[in-house]
Amino acid sequence: MHIAEGVLSPPILAAGYALTAIGTAIGLRKLDYDQLMTVAILAATFFVGSLIHVPIGPSSAHLILNGLLGVLLGWAVFPAILSALALQALLFQYGGIVVLGVNTFTMGFSGLVAWYVFRLLVRLWPGMKGLRAAAFCGGAIGVLGAGLLTALALAFSDEGFLTAARLIFLAHLPVMLVEGLITMFTVGFIARVRPEMLHPSCPQCPQHSA
Amino acid sequence: MFYCRHASAHAASTSCHTDMPCGFGARPCLGALAPLSTSLVILVLTTALLLLFQVPAMAHRVNIFAWTEGPQVIVKCGFSGGNSVKNGDITVYDAATEKVLLQGRTNAEGLFRFDIPPAGKEHGLRIRINAGEGHQNEWQMDAAELAQAPATTTASAAAGVTGEATGGPTPALPQNAGDVHSPKTENAKSSQPALLLKNSGAPATDPQISGSGPASAEEVRSIVDAALNAQTEKFNALLDARLSPLRRQLAEMRTEGPGVREIVGGMGWFVGLAGLALYFRSRRR
Numbered sequence: 001m002h003i004a005e006g007v008l009s010p011p012i013l014a015a016g017y018a019l020t021a022i023g024t025a026i027g028l029r030k031l032d033y034d035q036l037m038t039v040a041i042l043a044a045t046f047f048v049g050s051l052i053h054v055p056i057g058p059s060s061a062h063l064i065l066n067g068l069l070g071v072l073l074g075w076a077v078f079p080a081i082l083s084a085l086a087l088q089a090l091l092f093q094y095g096g097i098v099v100l101g102v103n104t105f106t107m108g109f110s111g112l113v114a115w116y117v118f119r120l121l122v123r124l125w126p127g128m129k130g131l132r133a134a135a136f137c138g139g140a141i142g143v144l145g146a147g148l149l150t151a152l153a154l155a156f157s158d159e160g161f162l163t164a165a166r167l168i169f170l171a172h173l174p175v176m177l178v179e180g181l182i183t184m185f186t187v188g189f190i191a192r193v194r195p196e197m198l199h200p201s202c203p204q205c206p207q208h209s210a
Numbered sequence: 211m212f213y214c215r216h217a218s219a220h221a222a223s224t225s226c227h228t229d230m231p232c233g234f235g236a237r238p239c240l241g242a243l244a245p246l247s248t249s250l251v252i253l254v255l256t257t258a259l260l261l262l263f264q265v266p267a268m269a270h271r272v273n274i275f276a277w278t279e280g281p282q283v284i285v286k287c288g289f290s291g292g293n294s295v296k297n298g299d300i301t302v303y304d305a306a307t308e309k310v311l312l313q314g315r316t317n318a319e320g321l322f323r324f325d326i327p328p329a330g331k332e333h334g335l336r337i338r339i340n341a342g343e344g345h346q347n348e349w350q351m352d353a354a355e356l357a358q359a360p361a362t363t364t365a366s367a368a369a370g371v372t373g374e375a376t377g378g379p380t381p382a383l384p385q386n387a388g389d390v391h392s393p394k395t396e397n398a399k400s401s402q403p404a405l406l407l408k409n410s411g412a413p414a415t416d417p418q419i420s421g422s423g424p425a426s427a428e429e430v431r432s433i434v435d436a437a438l439n440a441q442t443e444k445f446n447a448l449l450d451a452r453l454s455p456l457r458r459q460l461a462e463m464r465t466e467g468p469g470v471r472e473i474v475g476g477m478g479w480f481v482g483l484a485g486l487a488l489y490f491r492s493r494r495r
Contacts, residue, residue, distance in 0.1 A: 002344070004271070004272070004344055007346050036487055036488055036491070037484055037488070040484030040487075044481075048476075051473065088476075091468065091475065091476050092468045092472060094271050154344055171343075
């Protein structure tokens with residue numbers, strides 16, 4: 001899901017940086033003191049998680065975990081993913097500093113969408129089962145959204161939107177499933193152990209001022 | 211993968227329930243996050259450990275590596291982690307004028323070969339791999355590096371063998387390839403076509419040796435020159451044969467994914483950044 005340097009045109013790169021800056025600013029504003037360590041640890045999880053390859057199907061796709069980060073962090077998903085991608089670009093040469101804006105936005109924004117979908121589903125279907133289902137959807141939607149946004153960014157390069165979208169979607173179907181499950185297990189676990197961490201979205205957890 | 215993570219989650223959950231109450235007041239202290247952090251750290255470490263046992267094949271980054279072999283350039287493309295790029299689009303540019311010189315696709319091993327274009331020997335080449343889905347990388351070859359390669363010979367058609375030949379035992383070429391004066395018979399008896407045919411390139415420019423009467427100084431010089439040329443060609447071919455496994459190893463090293471050192475170092479960065487942020491926020495309070 002990391003777009004390399006030299007693929008995209010300057011306007012798209014600039015737009016990516018602008019959107020990422022807005023997202024990161026809101027994320028930092030909403031980020032509360034007690035959440036900081038969680039953000040760091042989840043950013044580290046994202047950083048490591050995208051090294052894990054999902055060996056299903058013919059394509060070599062890797063975990064993204066942006067859905068998981070979105071569901072657990074809300075808007076703070078932007079600073080988390082921005083720092084993780086910056087370190088991946090510097091240490092592994094994945095993506096690159098020039099495309100950092102676009103890459104952060106594709107994965108961060110879809111994480112945010114996953115968060116809103118998760119919240120909506122939890123409200124519609126209260127209880128542990130609903131929570132698990134919502135988490136599964138959140139994890140899968142994160143991957144789906146990241147794929148669609150990446151394809152959209154590539155639509156303006158020489159590779160057309162439909163080709164790119166089809167390829168990315170097919171390659172990431174197993175990843176969507178796996179990440180849905182990972183998010184489901186993690187959120188289920190957290191709801192049992194530290195329910196206040198899922199603060200505004202978790203109705204059965206004690207209300208926690210955010 | 212899941213069983214492992216799940217097991218560790220269970221272990222962490224039991225310890226959590228016993229020593230920490232779950233609900234707390236409106237202003238929770240940071241220490242209350244500790245059990246959660248512990249479980250998340252376990253999760254991160256588990257994934258890191260899983261990495262060590264997994265055969266990784268990731269698509270974050272596409273690597274490209276090119277070297278000359280005889281009159282050709284060989285390009286090797288792989289994703290970080292070791293999978294080779296099949297059917298990747300290769301575009302070769304003139305490094306100075308940005309003109310597209312040729313295009314092609316990598317084979318199943320991620321290799322692509324082409325004869326060095328004359329423009330490349332003057333200006334150098336820029337080779338770009340596009341593996342789709344935003345994966346792209348480039349490799350630059352200097353004019354100096356390309357100019358050293360021997361001129362394109364008739365052997366270029368057979369040079370496809372050189373790549374595969376390096377896998378086997380090193381060919382013992384100089385002895386049986388020594389007959390510089392009879393290129394035609396040499397072609398016929400060659401068991402290592404690529405390397406031998408390259409040797410046959412030089413004698414083509416060999417002046418006809420008449421053989422009648424004592425040789426003049428001119429003739430002697432041309433014979434010596436031709437012999438020297440032939441020797442150089444042979445030497446180059448030998449060097450190519452000896453060096454190509456090394457170059458392949460280099461190419462493979464470049465397609466390896468990040469090591470444990472980078473991963474652990476990166477995780478340390480997050481702890482450090484979070485520590486810094488906590489420090490400044492706590493001072494502001």
